[in-house]
Amino acid sequence: MANIEIIVTDEGNHGAYCADVEGTDQKAELTWRSVSRGDGDVRNANHTFTPPEARGKGIALKLVEAMIADAREQDFKIVPGCPYVAAQFDKHPDWSDLRA
Numbered sequence: 001m002a003n004i005e006i007i008v009t010d011e012g013n014h015g016a017y018c019a020d021v022e023g024t025d026q027k028a029e030l031t032w033r034s035v036s037r038g039d040g041d042v043r044n045a046n047h048t049f050t051p052p053e054a055r056g057k058g059i060a061l062k063l064v065e066a067m068i069a070d071a072r073e074q075d076f077k078i079v080p081g082c083p084y085v086a087a088q089f090d091k092h093p094d095w096s097d098l099r100a
Contacts, residue, residue: 004028004059006066015043017063026051030063030085032078035100041076042100043067045085064088071098 004019013034018027028050035042045067050060064085071078077100080086089095 004062006063008066008070017066019059019063021051021054021059024051024053028054028059028063030060030067030082032067035079041074042079043071043076044079044081046081048082048084060084061088068092068095068098 007018009015009018015032017030019029021028026049029048030045031047032043032045035044045064048060048063050057067078070076078085078089078098079100080089089099
């Protein structure tokens with residue numbers, strides 16, 4: 001899969017990781033919302049979407065990996081609220097320290 005440019009938005013209590021997808025006007029995205037908990041910054045990765053034309057190319061995984069990198073850099077934990085994100089956490093035990 002070619003490199004994709006991921007655009008990150010952070011509105012404080014919610015945000016997204018998005019990427020343009022060749023061949024469609026729809027963007028691939030991973031959205032999150034802040035979760036009120038007593039143990040620091042926690043974000044619920046609540047939704048992923050990849051346009052049908054681009055599924056199976058690893059784009060959603062790239063979005064999750066970008067969130068993982070940000071979690072390590074910015075010191076937040078992730079609730080894998082989306083089934084896809086939960087499945088990726090299960091496949092990557094080295095991410096377990098970031099799971100809220």
